[in-house]
Amino acid sequence: MQTVDDRFQYGPSEHAAYQDRGYYLFDHFLTPEAVADYQARVRDMLARRHESVPPEMMIGVHQIEPWIFDIAAQPKLLDMIEHQIGPDILLWASHMLCKPPHTGDAVPWHQDAPYWNISGRFSAGVWIAFDDVDEQNGAMSVLPGWHKKGTFPVQDSHSIKGFHSEIVPAQLPDDLDQRRVPYILNAGQMGIHDVMIPHNSPPNTSDRWRLVLVFRYIAADAQLGPNTYHNYKNGQPFEREFTLMRGRDVQNLGLRRSPFEKSTA
Ligand SMILES: O=C(O)CCC(=O)C(=O)O
Incomplete structure (x- = not known):
């Protein structure tokens, strides 16, 4: 099965637009066969999900499911x-x-990089729609150009699974609704966003699921802090792994090239 659509391309003009606006939306990323296959696989994951892991927060899944790692390793994506x-x-x-129909949670306005216990040269967040996504089923929105404004002050946010803080609302523009750009995507399309761009998403008020997969990459000379995720199958904790996808292990950390490869250490 071919995963990446032949029409997907990221050249100098796409890169310049991404750098300028802080995001970019692609009309083509996954092939229709890949979308159908992945939708079935995610539904199977959801059926096997442990009740302690919210469907909105299944994290580190490429360390558990080889097919998800295979998407992250696609040469055109790399x-x-x-x-x-x-x-x-x-x-x-x-x-x-x-996000499940009717109950899928909102995500408050936030920036990504300040949350993460690692620092360095981050790639864009790669946000792949496995379903058609619109504002009713919880499309993410970004604030174009606002990735250049530095780190915004945050306040506690208690109501939402997995998010403990949000950008202080007074820091956002008065005409937020006119400025924000929602990711209205068809299944198989993709958006990328800068780790500093403010973004959010509303709850899923529709009858439809919103299945989305996000990947995050960083240059290998980064400062890499530990973190613990929870296995979606059994709720058990596991450590995040830094996987060398391409190039050199420049800090000689003994990184593996796949979470499914036997360690040589
Ligand atoms: O998908 C969402 O609703 C939010 C995703 C997000 O915050 C991210 O990918 O950085």
Whole structure:
């Protein structure tokens, strides 16, 4: 099965637009066969999900499901990441963010990088729609150009699974609704967003699921802190792994090239 659509491309003009606006939306990423196959696989994951792991927060899934790691390792996707952060590339997170019909949670306005206990040259967050996504089933929105404004102050946010803080609302523009750009995507399309761009998403008020997969990469010379995720199958904790997707292990950390490869250490 071919995963990436032949029409997907990331050249100098896409890169310049991404850098300028802080996001970019692609009309083509997954092939229709891949979308159908992945939808079935995610539904199977949801059926096997442990009750302690919310469907909106299945994290580190590329360390558990080889088929998800295979998507992250697609050469055309890594070519795009290389364009952004250079040839030595680590994959450090995947988020399967599935908002169920009617109950799928909102995500408050936030920036990504300040949350993460790692720092360095981040790629864009790669947000792949496995379903048609619109504002009714919880499309993410971004604030174009606002990735250049630095880190915004945050306040506690208690109501939402997995998010403990949000950008102080007074920091956002008065005409937020006119400025924000929602990711209205068909299944198989993809958006990328800068780790500093403010973004949010509303609850899923529709009768439909919103299945989305996100990958996060960083250049291999980064400062890499630990973190613990929970296995979606059994709720058990596991450590995040930094996987060398391309290039060199420049810090000689003994990184594996796949979470499914036997360690040589
Ligand atoms: O998918 C969403 O609703 C939010 C995703 C998000 O915050 C991210 O990918 O950084």
